[in-house]
Amino acid sequence: MIRALTIALSVFFTLAAQAATEVEGVRLWRAPDHTRLVFDLSGPAEHKLFTLSGPHRVVIDVEDTSLGAQLDELQLEDSPIERLRHGRHNEKDLRVVLDLKQQVKPRSFALRRHEQLPDRLVIDLYDRVQSEEKTLQQVSRERDIVIAIDAGHGGEDPGALGPGGLREKDVVLAISKALHKSIGQKRGFSAKLVRTGDYYIPHRDRVKKGRELRADLFVSIHADAFHNKNARGAGVYAVSSRGATSETARFLAQRENESDLIGGAGSLNLGDKDDTLAGVLLDLSMTATMNASLNIGASVLDAIGGFTHLHKKRVEQANFAVLRSPDVPSILVETGFITNPQEARRLRDPNFQRRLAEKLSEGIVAHFTARPPAGSWLAANRDKVDRRHTIARGDTLSGIAARYNVSVGSLKEANGIDSTVIRVGQTLTIPSG
Numbered sequence: 108m109i110r111a112l113t114i115a116l117s118v119f120f121t122l123a124a125q126a127a128t129e130v131e132g133v134r135l136w137r138a139p140d141h142t143r144l145v146f147d148l149s150g151p152a153e154h155k156l157f158t159l160s161g162p163h164r165v166v167i168d169v170e171d172t173s174l175g176a177q178l179d180e181l182q183l184e185d186s187p188i189e190r191l192r193h194g195r196h197n198e199k200d201l202r203v204v205l206d207l208k209q210q211v212k213p214r215s216f217a218l219r220r221h222e223q224l225p226d227r228l229v230i231d232l233y234d235r236v237q238s239e240e241k242t243l244q245q246v247s248r249e250r251d252i253v254i255a256i257d258a259g260h261g262g263e264d265p266g267a268l269g270p271g272g273l274r275e276k277d278v279v280l281a282i283s284k285a286l287h288k289s290i291g292q293k294r295g296f297s298a299k300l301v302r303t304g305d306y307y308i309p310h311r312d313r314v315k316k317g318r319e320l321r322a323d324l325f326v327s328i329h330a331d332a333f334h335n336k337n338a339r340g341a342g343v344y345a346v347s348s349r350g351a352t353s354e355t356a357r358f359l360a361q362r363e364n365e366s367d368l369i370g371g372a373g374s375l376n377l378g379d380k381d382d383t384l385a386g387v388l389l390d391l392s393m394t395a396t397m398n399a400s401l402n403i404g405a406s407v408l409d410a411i412g413g414f415t416h417l418h419k420k421r422v423e424q425a426n427f428a429v430l431r432s433p434d435v436p437s438i439l440v441e442t443g444f445i446t447n448p449q450e451a452r453r454l455r456d457p458n459f460q461r462r463l464a465e466k467l468s469e470g471i472v473a474h475f476t477a478r479p480p481a482g483s484w485l486a487a488n489r490d491k492v493d494r495r496h497t498i499a500r501g502d503t504l505s506g507i508a509a510r511y512n513v514s515v516g517s518l519k520e521a522n523g524i525d526s527t528v529i530r531v532g533q534t535l536t537i538p539s540g
Contacts, residue, residue: 127173128148128149128150128151128152128169128172129149129172129174129175130172130174130176131149131175131176131225132147132176133145133146133147133177133178133181135181135183135188136262136307137185137304138262138307139235140235141231141235142188142232143229143230143231143232143262143263144188144205144232145227145230146176146229146230147176147226147227148169148172149226150226152169152171152172152217152228153169154168154169154215154217154228156230158213160210163209164207165204165205165211165213165230166202166203167202167203167204167205167215167228168196168201168202169200169202169203169228170199170200171199171200174193174201174203178191179191186232187207187209187211187232188205188206188207188232189208191203191206192204205230211232211233211234212232212233213233214230214233216229217229224263227263249483249488251484252296252324252475252479252480253296253297253320253323253324254298255299255301255316255320255322255324255326256283256286256298256299256326256328257302257313257316257325257326257327258276258280258283258284258300259327259328260275260279260307260329261276261302261304261305261308262305262307264307266329266330266332267330267331267332267445267446268332268445268446269445269446269448269455270448273451273454275330275332277305278330278445278460279442280304281457281460282442283300283302283328284300285461285463285464285465286328286467287299289468290468290471293472295484295488296475299322310428310429313429314429314432314435314437317432317437318435322435323435323475324435325432325435325437326439326440326467327427327429327438327439327440328442329439329440329442330445331441331445332446333444333446336447337447338418339416339447339449340415340417340443340444341415341416341418342418342440343407343408343411343438343439344404344422344423344427344439345400345401345430345437345439346400346425346430347397347426396434400436400437400438401424402474404422404438405422406471406474407438407440407471407474408421408422408470410466410469410499411463411466411467411470413498413500413501413502414463414466414499414500415443415463418441418444440467442463473496473510476494476537477510477511477512477513478512494511494536494537495536496511496534497532497533498529498531498534499531503527504527504529511537513537518538521535521538522535522536
């Protein structure tokens with residue numbers, strides 16, 4: 108009887124030990140205003156977080172959990188963490204202590220298993236206050252047109268994966284930086300990067316950043332993915348409140364909207380409920396913003412269509428979370444299908460990335476040059492702007508005239524053209540109107 112009880116207890120404690128959660132991996136990401144520490148868990152686990160001073164420390168207790176990962180391999184140089192220590196607490200819990208170089212504002216939340224990603228415990232340490240950028244819109248009567256460029260995914264969220272380990276987050280950051288450079292060289296324009304490095308930003312924070320910049324356009328850069336590897340072509344999308352314009356648009360919106368589950372947006376912060384309610388009210392006036400987004404999207408689609416294959420020859424719509432700004436025109440550009448081997452090779456090529464960014468810039472600049480916002484330098488100096496267009500494959504005189512909001516007749520007259528025949532590489536002068 109005693110032997111049977113001993114065996115039963117041994118089996119019980121063995122099963123209990125097997126049920127305990129293990130930290131299988133630890134990663135660290137640096138963002139401009141905070142450092143993110145991520146613990147990969149073998150299963151869900153409750154945790155508690157508290158701070159201590161003299162010196163400053165953050166303590167995390169994870170219930171019924173053991174450590175199976177190495178903490179000493181983390182790169183802490185550009186973080187507020189001096190070192191990490193760990194030990195047992197209450198005989199069964201894991202205690203991790205972060206010795207800090209300075210005081211921080213910590214935030215923690217758990218993320219449940221999602222697709223290929225495990226359960227995770229996320230610790231955000233806010234140690235830097237981002238200075239509010241003053242744009243020329245705020246300090247000058249003749250302001251620059253502000254373009255907010257959002258590189259999708261980042262950090263914990265690699266986005267779609269292509270052949271050879273090609274990651275969407277890396278491709279779109281490179282294209283975004285090239286677009287930032289191209290737009291920044293245009294007189295009357297100011298480009299701002301929403302994500303400048305390899306870290307994740309939740310969707311609503313990306314939208315908020317665009318509004319804080321008082322952007323005239325928010326453009327989110329992505330690389331498409333689909334279960335059919337033969338799917339190919341770039342595309343431009345705007346938000347829709349009534350549904351998607353195609354099955355591909357619906358699939359894409361669902362995949363992109365799930366990024367917060369992968370990258371880790373955390374739970375809702377009730378401290379900003381007033382802003383959220385204000386956003387809901389502003390949502391009632393989105394019609395004009397959506398129309399502007401469609402117009403800009405058409406100009407961008409026209410520009411890149413002469414350079415790369417298009418998946419659809421119209422601006423599609425779906426309910427993308429990152430485009431839900433009530434007062435900032437917003438578009439999402441899919442630069443190609445990273446799941447298509449041929450397009451993946453192009454997306455990996457820095458020369459293709461640069462040339463595509465230049466075409467995106469061309470489409471954006473063409474729209475605002477034809478329709479400059481009131482109070483902008485471009486509106487005040489419309490007659491002084493030397494507008495020129497280099498013919499690309501697929502361009503037509505009627506299409507160029509529509510893009511710049513001029514007549515075909517005035518376009519032909521300004522360039523001494525007697526027919527509608529144009530050639531690739533030819534440069535046209537665009538009349539003022």
